[in-house]
Amino acid sequence: MKFLFLLLTVMVPQSIDAQIYLPKFDVQGHRGARGLKPENTIPAFLTALDYGVTTLELDVVITKDKKVLVSHEPWMFSGICLTPDGNTISEKDEKRYNIYELTYEEVKKFDCGSIGNARFPEQEKMKISKPLLSDVIVAAETHIKSYTRYEVDYNIEIKSEKELYGKFQPHPEEFSDLVFNLIDQYLPLDRVVIQSFDFKVLQYFHEKYPQVRLAALVENEKSAEANLKELGFIPSIYSPYFKLLDNNTVKELKTKVVSSDEKKPRKMRVIPWTVNEEKDMLALKGMGVDGFITDYPNRAAKYKLTLRIPNDKN
Numbered sequence: 001m002k003f004l005f006l007l008l009t010v011m012v013p014q015s016i017d018a019q020i021y022l023p024k025f026d027v028q029g030h031r032g033a034r035g036l037k038p039e040n041t042i043p044a045f046l047t048a049l050d051y052g053v054t055t056l057e058l059d060v061v062i063t064k065d066k067k068v069l070v071s072h073e074p075w076m077f078s079g080i081c082l083t084p085d086g087n088t089i090s091e092k093d094e095k096r097y098n099i100y101e102l103t104y105e106e107v108k109k110f111d112c113g114s115i116g117n118a119r120f121p122e123q124e125k126m127k128i129s130k131p132l133l134s135d136v137i138v139a140a141e142t143h144i145k146s147y148t149r150y151e152v153d154y155n156i157e158i159k160s161e162k163e164l165y166g167k168f169q170p171h172p173e174e175f176s177d178l179v180f181n182l183i184d185q186y187l188p189l190d191r192v193v194i195q196s197f198d199f200k201v202l203q204y205f206h207e208k209y210p211q212v213r214l215a216a217l218v219e220n221e222k223s224a225e226a227n228l229k230e231l232g233f234i235p236s237i238y239s240p241y242f243k244l245l246d247n248n249t250v251k252e253l254k255t256k257v258v259s260s261d262e263k264k265p266r267k268m269r270v271i272p273w274t275v276n277e278e279k280d281m282l283a284l285k286g287m288g289v290d291g292f293i294t295d296y297p298n299r300a301a302k303y304k305l306t307l308r309i310p311n312d313k314n
Contacts, residue, residue, distance in 0.1 A: 025054075025285070025290065025291055026054045026055055026153075026269070026271055026290055026291025026292075027052070027053050027054055027055070027291055027292065027294065027297060027300045027301075028053060028054070028055040028056070028057040028155055028271065028291060028292070028293040028294070029044075029045070029047075029048030029049075029051070029053040029055070029056055029057060029293075029294070029297045030057050030273065030274050030293045030294055030295045031044060031057065031058060031059065031072065031295070032044025032045040032046075032047065032048045032056065032057075032058065033045075033047040033048040033051065033295065033296070033297050033298070034117070034120060034123070034295040035120050035122055035123060035276065035294075035295035035296040035298075036120075036122060036123060036124065036296070036298065037123060037124055037126075038080065038112060038113035038116075038117075038123065038124075038125075038126060038128055039072065039080070039117070040058055040059060040070045040071055040072060040130065040131075041070075041112070041113060041128050041130070041131060042128075042131055042135065042136060042139045042140075043124075043126065043128065045058070045136055045139065045140050046139065046140070046143050047297075048297045049140060049143055049144065049147075049148045049152065050147070050148065051297035051298050051300070051301045052148075052297070052301050053152060053297045053300075054152055054153065054291070055152055055153040055154070055155050055193070055291070056136075056140060056152055056153070056154050056155065057155040057157070057293050058070050058133075058136065058154070058155070058156060058157065059071060059072045059156075059157045059159050060133055060156055060157065060158060060159065060179060061073070061074040061099050061100070061159055061168075061169060062074075062099075062100060062169060062170055062175060062178060063099055063100070063102060063103060063104045063107060064099075064100060064101050064102055064103050064106075065103045065104055066178060067103075067104040067132055068132065068133040068134070068178055068179055068182045069099060069104065069107060069130055069131075069132060069133070070130060070131050070132070070133050070136055071099060071130045071159075072159065073094075073099075073159070074098065074099050074100055074159060074164065074168040074169050075094050075095045075096075075097050075098050075099055075168065076089055076094055076097035076099070076110050076112070077089075077094060077112075078090055078091045078093070078094040079117060079118065079119075080112050080113070080115065080116070080117050081094075081097075081110050081111065081112040081115075082110065082111040082112075082114060082115060083097075083110065084109035084110060084111075086111070088115070095168075097110070098167075098168055099168070100167070100168050100169055100170075104132065107129065107130055108129045108130075109129070110129060110130070111127050111128065111129065112128065112129060112130055113125060113126045113127055113128035114126065114127045114128075120295065133156070133179075133182055133183075134182060134185075134186060137154070137183075137186045137187060138186075140152070151191065152191075153191045153192065153193060154183070154187060154191060154192050154193070155193040155195055155215065155293075156179065156183065156192065156193065156194055156195070157194075157195045157196060157217070158172075158175055158176065158179060158194060158195075158196045158198070158201045159196075160172055160175060160196055160197075160198035160200070160201050161197075161198060162198070162200075172198060172200040172201045172204050173204055175201065176194075176201055176204050176205055176208070176209075177208075179194070180205075180208075180209055180212070189211050189212055192212055192213070193212075193213045193214070193215050193236065193237065194212055194213070194214055194215070195214070195215035195216070195217050195237070195239060196215075196216075196217060197217040197218075197219065199216070199230060199231050199232075202214050202216060202231060202235065203231070203232060203233075206232075206233055206235075213235075213236035213237065214235040214236055214237070215235060215236065215237035215238070215239045215271070216228075216231055216235045216237070216238055216239060217239050217240075217273070218238065218239065218240040218241070218244070219240070219241045219244075221244065224238065224240075224249065224252060224253055234268055235268065236268065236269060237268065237269045237270070237271050237290075238253050238268055238269070238270055238271075239270075239271050239272065239273060239293070240270075240272055240273075241272065241273060242272035242273065242274070242275050242280060242284060242292065244272075245270070245272055245284065245287060245289070246287070247287050247288075250270055250287045250288050250289055251288070253268060253270045254267050254268065254269075254270060254288065255267070269290040269291070270288075270289045270290050271289065271290055271291040271292060271293065272284060272289060272292050272293070273292070273293040274293050274294060274295060275292040275293065275294050276294055276295050276296050276299070278299050278302070281294070281299065281300060
């Protein structure tokens with residue numbers, strides 16, 4: 001029995017078809033709501049929920065004691081973190097604070113919110129540490145039950161790079177197993193998407209955990225056809241940098257269908273990142289994308305892009 005089912009009654013039974021749930025237009029809060037609150041923290045995720053996102057987007061890394069930690073970098077990024085004694089971290093020294101060599105108890109002593117983020121002047125500053133993925137899920141689900149009253153998906157990026165294997169992260173197989181085993185304890189799999197720039201992660205999930213939806217993150221300028229050929233299968237979501245898209249590319253991508261052995265074949269969804277300007281949000285909506293990832297869910301809510309009927313399966 002799933003652990004979170006014992007804590008919360010907001011859950012629905014896990015669907016047999018793990019890919020049946022699809023928001024009509026999927027607004028994803030990037031690292032929660034990075035434009036408004038410290039990234040990848042519980043306040044950022046709760047703020048995103050309050051603005052009506054349909055998906056919480058986040059990144060995970062692994063600690064020395066094999067905990068799944070919510071963090072974009074596998075080290076203490078100098079731009080947002082302070083040492084346990086309150087000192088700043090220089091860019092040249094930040095990789096010395098390797099999360100893969102720190103226990104979670106050690107990670108908790110770093111403050112990654114008080115100095116803010118110079119790129120996001122609207123971001124509220126607060127003293128806060130990097131949370132465990134399990135704590136994020138419990139906090140979000142409790143907030144859903146008590147306040148927002150509708151379920152969201154979780155788009156979990158496995159931050160994996162070949163150059164970092166065995167140094168700042170486990171190898172893709174172990175990394176993937178650690179993440180899957182955690183989410184399988186806390187969430188129905190039909191509310192989970194795994195995304196990565198590392199196609200080895202996606203290929204491993206595709207083979208071992210075919211019930212989980214996958215998103216291919218793309219920032220290169222190769223054609224979609226070339227990227228999908230390298231991946232070796234059609235993912236549930238193709239997620240490129242938004243400036244790589246135009247009307248023709250979106251149309252081409254949306255003609256791709258999942259493999260014919262699935263019970264209910266459907267079109268691959270196109271959800272670009274990271275879309276922060278209102279004019280770009282509207283332009284992409286006009287191109288026919290299926291959603292977007294944004295640091296500013298408040299700006300997306302302004303255009304009513306996030307409204308949906310609870311439990312809508314269309």
